[in-house]
Amino acid sequence: MGELQGKRVLLVEDELFIAMHAEEILRDLGAEVIGPANSLREAWSFVENETFDCAMLDRNLNGELSDELAQxxxxxxxxxxxxxxxxxxxxxxxxxxxxxxxDENMIAAAFRSVMKERSLGLE
Known part of the structure; x- marks a missing residue:
């Protein structure tokens, strides 16, 4: 597909097999994957030390919500x-x-939606 071609995507997911699956999907969509980070602490470290265009965050990381990071x-x-x-x-x-x-179609559609909102200034 290539919806994320040339984009750097931070992946935050605490479950190993889900992270591997998400990483495969993101790469299939053309992304360069940063991470995966498996905790909020690790995710914040990536935020401080890396640059990226997009992020895919597991909402619940071992009982900690990623909402503040998302905001x-x-x-x-x-x-x-x-x-x-x-x-x-x-x-x-x-x-x-x-x-x-x-699945890949759901992730692609979600990123299309948020990137469209961002380009239109709807955030």
Whole structure:
């Protein structure tokens, strides 16, 4: 597909097999994957030391929510999607959410949506 061709994507996911699957999807979409980070602490380290265009964040990392990280990334102009296995989340913070289990089409559509919003200044 190539929706993320030339984009650097931060991947934050605490489950090894899910992270491997997500990394494969992101690479198939043309992304250069940064990470995966498996904790919020590691994710914040990437934020401080790397540059990227997009981020795919697991919402619940070993009991810690990634919502604050997502908001900071959005503030910095990074296109962000949250992934969750806990059903739908009220999107009161304006975050795009994909439900697990997800597939390549779902991830591609979510990133198309957030990148379109970002380019239109709808954040």
């Amino acid at each position: 900071e990334l959005k503030r910095r102009g990074v296109a962000v999607i949250l992934a969750t296995g806990y059903g739908s989340i009220a999107s009161d913070r304006g975050l795009t959410v994909v439900s697990k289990p997800y």
